[in-house]
Amino acid sequence: MFRALADATRRDIVRRTMTQEYSVSGLARLYPMSFAAVQKHVAVLEEAGLVTKRPRGREQLVTADVTAVRRARFLLDQLEALWLERIDRMGEILAQDEEGDAR
């Protein structure tokens, strides 16, 4: 999923489809590349669960899935939580040093 977010075009697609539905060809018009290239980007995002497609007549409407973004954010939150553990350890070490000073 981070891999899916690693490309700027794909991040932009997620950004746009977060507030509004776009057909694949509608998205393709926004970028200086072929329809097929955009279609592939959408496929990568869909496989990563970041986006879903809904058929309407002859077009496929693309929508971002906010829950996938929340999962990614959760992973980053966990990394930050580890950081706090480190701070705790540094606190313990300081506490031990003070013990040493008192002894």
Place this chain on the structure above:
Amino acid sequence: MFRALADATRRDIVRRTMTQEYSVSGLARLYPMSFAAVQKHVAVLEEAGLVTKRPRGREQLVTADVTAVRRARFLLDQLEALWLERIDRMGEILAQDEEGDAR
């Protein structure tokens, strides 16, 4: 930066160095790949600002930089904020419908 986080080994390196300093060779011992491969992963993380290196004698100690992770999280938060805009729009549309009903 999402590109840097796109690889599982690199995410693990960030995770480990978030709580503790590791030398590059110390990290290399953890993964079933050559020292040079791990060295490259560290270089990618360093270039993305996710990690910093500090020399200690003949080794280089690697530490994660929590602020970079926070930047990444901020981007995801912005995506979620866009989602809320969409909800607002749906609310407006519903309000308009109700006006129509009242008329």
Place this chain on the structure above:
DNA sequence: ATAACCTACAACCAAATGGTTGTAGGTAGG
């Protein structure tokens, strides 16, 4: 019906990625 449009998918290509081995330079320790 047929022309225009949207999508899916295959085949192909250049560049980036993730891995390897090999070479060389700095640091620590017996």
Place this chain on the structure above:
DNA sequence: CCTACCTACAACCATTTGGTTGTAGGTTAT
């Protein structure tokens, strides 16, 4: 001093990635 260790970096290789064009099938509208 010399050996062992840690790091940096180059060269190379296979696979993946991001792009292209081309072909074919389904939908809409005139």
